[in-house]
Amino acid sequence: MATKTVNVSRPYTWQEKFYLFAIVQGLLITLKHFINGFFLRKHNTIMYPEVKREYSNRFRGSHFISVDKNKTENCTACYLCQTVCPAECITIVAGERESSKNPDGVKKEKRPVRFDIDSLRCCFCGFCEEACPKDAIKLSGKYEMAATSRSDTKYDLIYLKREVKGRG
Amino acid sequence: MCNTTDINREMGKHEIALNYCSNKHAVQKGANPAPKLILDGEVVEFVAGDTILQVAERAGRGHLIPRYCYHPGLPIAGTCRMCTVEVEKMVKLMTACSTPAADGMVVHTKTERVLKSRAGVMEFLLINHPLDCPVCDKAGECDLQDNNYRYGPVTSSFLEDKRTYPKAATKKLSEKITLNMNRCVHCERCVRFSEEVVKSCDLMMVNRSWHKELTLADDKLGLTSEYQGCLSDFCPVGALTFNDFRFVKRSWFLQRHPSVCDGCSKGCNIEVHSEDNIIYRFTPAYNEKINGHWICDTGRLSYHQVMDPTRIVRPMLAHNGALQATSWELAQAATGHLLETAKKVKVVIGTDATIEEIRYLQAALPDMFGSKFTFRSFNGTGTLSTSSQDKKLDHLLIMQDKTANLRGAEECKLAPLENGQINDSDLVLLVRFGRSAVPAVGNGQKLILLGVWNSAEQASLGAAVEVMLPGLATVEKSGTYINCDGIRQQFIPAVVHLGEGMAVNRLLRFTKK
Incomplete structure (x- = not known):
């Protein structure tokens, strides 16, 4: 059904014709913001990047992979995050860890040779974190993920292994 | 009874x-x-x-x-x-x-009694089974996972430490098989297989109960049989894993399509496991008349030949004394020109071609270019040239003839190449699909190669090669093979070819205008 448009010509009331009321109303709002900002120091904006906004503990930001005390990643390349990922942004290539570099034995004999996340594809749903049986992949509270080139937005294993304090 | x-x-x-x-x-x-x-x-x-x-x-x-x-x-x-x-x-x-x-x-x-018994068995098995499904290659096709999901208890009443075998946690039993004894559930399928089926007797269980352990009969020798891959196939858990597939792919990503192994004249039935048309492994498919439940390791690993990085998958044309990649139009035009101008053409078809391909070449070439063709088959496994010379190499599956369709070539009345030499012709069309050997070619003859070739095989023929037309391997095409026992097997493509190779009947169709 098409929308029917009706033009109504309504005469102005005397208050509307007398503009001073509206001007005073507007000036009062300006005065309120001036007092709040200048005297009471109540700002709605912040001085980013010197000042950072507080986020919830449950905010899901940039990814990282947790490491143990030997700086070995906890990831065992089980492909569960890759399987569950709805955006298909994770690419894993598995391999065997050299036994000389593996004090944990069987526990960590399988390792990710490559672990790439395309953060431009990622929708930050957190399914990977939920699927991970080793608590290896996690989403940190970091939300500053702007980059100057497209290749910087593809996270590799070395970047993901950086030390981040996770949420919770 | x-x-x-x-x-x-x-x-x-x-x-x-x-x-x-x-x-x-x-x-x-x-x-x-x-x-x-x-x-x-x-x-x-x-x-x-x-x-x-x-x-x-x-x-x-x-x-x-x-x-x-x-x-x-x-x-x-x-x-x-x-x-x-x-x-x-x-x-x-x-x-x-x-x-x-x-x-x-x-x-x-x-009944309730049965289900309770199954849950009890599952709980006992899981007492010592490590929870390393994320690392284990069997995950996704594991009997223990499946049965625990269906029948197992949700929790375990066992709180103590699990039994481990520190020395046999990652033990290479041979070049092909790795043992993780922690995962073993002592079903002894592998022991019975080595004793009764392949009769190599190289595996045994030692000790009893809690200390029961799978060991090699001879640690220095390792596994000796030619059927080691089957161990990892039927191991109900991930205790025995095949090194070629170890940590390569999770099983749930793989698509499974039936095909026929072309590694020898036995023609074992296989399942091709692939993702995005990249093959990751071959496993045996049950066929009572041919291979039962097994295939040999050579056949199992033969997918490497299909996925060979040196395999030629683009049409090539000789230019300035070297073969260079070109388009199909140019390669087909050059082939047509060579076939038309030649006076005497010998077509040597490897016995790894399907019956359909042989029949097509026999019918189409004289039809297009006149009767200047002589057709010969070439096998190249030693001096073997007829199926009556073919013999078994062991008591199970492996045959001497390393091509799949020698009997089919005989059915098409294709005579074997005399002395394995090509001499008296000015143009030779060599058709082979990666399995039959490369025949010796005398000097002064131009060559057209067709089928599955890798760069080393192509280079062995030297500068005589004029055109190279890539074809399809067995798992990429449909056709018919006749195996050593005369069993006719038809198959359909299991994967899509990733290069520019074409089926023979499409590939030669446009050579003549």
């Missing part, structure tokens, strides 16, 4: 090795009323000598009975106790795999 050993005696030795539970004695309806038993309230006919599990399998209800030690290709052991069922008028639960079925038996597979 006859038992399994009687059946074994009836069948030939070879057949026993391939298949302990043969479908040869299929249920025959007619003169003598077949014995019947009641399986979960349904009347099922069977053959005297069957065990309860075999009756259920034949009735298409094998999925009702979980099992670890039972495998249709292996002798019956009855050690895992997973397949217990309730039989009326019997006091205890009976193992379905080893209890012979009798006429009038009433079998229940879903």
Whole structure:
């Protein structure tokens, strides 16, 4: 059904014709913001990047992979995050860890040779974190993920292994 | 009542090795009323000598009975106790795999007692089984996972430390197989396989109970059989894994398509496991008449030849004395020109071509370019040239002839190449699909190569090669092979070819305007 448009010509009331009321109303709002900002120091904006906004503990930001005390990643390349990922942004290539570099034995004999996340594809749903049986992949509270080139937005294993304090 | 050993005696030795539970004695309806038993309230006919599990399998209800030690290709052991069922008028639960079925038996597979027993067995197995499914290659196709999901208890009442085998946690049994003893559930399928099927006797269980451990008979020798890949196939857990597939892919990503192995004249049935048309492994597909449940390791690893990075997958044309990649139009035009101007053309077809390809070449080439063609087949496995010279190399599957279709070539009346030499012609069309050897070519003859070639094989022919037309390997095409026993096998493509190769009938179609 098409929308029917009706033009109504309504005469102005005397208050509307007398503009001073509206001007005073507007000036009062300006005065309120001036007092709040200048005297009471109540700002709605912040001085980013010197000042950072507080986020919830449950905010899901940039990814990282947790490491143990030997700086070995906890990831065992089980492909569960890759399987569950709805955006298909994770690419894993598995391999065997050299036994000389593996004090944990069987526990960590399988390792990710490559672990790439395309953060431009990622929708930050957190399914990977939920699927991970080793608590290896996690989403940190970091939300500053702007980059100057497209290749910087593809996270590799070395970047993901950086030390981040996770949420919770 | 006859038992399994009687059946074994009836069948030939070879057949026993391939298949302990043969479908040869299929249920025959007619003169003598077949014995019947009641399986979960349904009347099922069977053959005297069957065990309860075999009756259920034949009735298409094998999925009702979980099992670890039972495998249709292996002798019956009855050690895992997973397949217990309730039989009326019997006091205890009976193992379905080893209890012979009798006429009038009433079998229940879903009663509370049975389910409780299964949950108990599962809990005992999981006491020592590590929770390393994320690392384990078997995850996704693991009997222990499946059965625990269906029948197992949700929790475990075992709080102590799990038993581990520190020395056998990652032990290379050979170049092909790795053992992780922590995961083993002691079903002994592998031991029975090495003793009864391949008869290499290189695996055994030592010690008892808690300390029971799978070891090699000779640590220095390792596994010696040619069928080691089968160990990882039927291992119900991830204790024995195939090194070629180790940590390569998770099984749930793989698509499975049937095909035929072209590694020798046996023509074993295989399942091609691929993702995005990249092949990750071959596994055997059951075929009672040909390979039973097994394939050899050479056949299993032969997918590397299809996925070979040096395989030529673009048409090539000789230019300034070297072959260079080109377009199909140019390559086909050059082929047409060469075939038209030549006076005497010899077409040498490898015995790894399908019957359809041979027939097409025999019919289409004289039709397009006149009767200047002589057709010859070439095998190249030693001095072997006819199927009567072909012989078995072991008691199971491996044949001497390393091409798949020698009998098919004979059926197409293709005479073998004399002395394995190509001499008296000015143009040679060499058709082979990666399996038959490259024949010796005399000087002064131009060459057109067609089919599956890798760069080393192409380079061995030197500068005489004028055109190279890439074709399709067995798993990428459809066709028919006749195996060493005369069994005709048709197959369809299992994967899509990733290069620019074409089927023979498409590839030669446009060579003549």
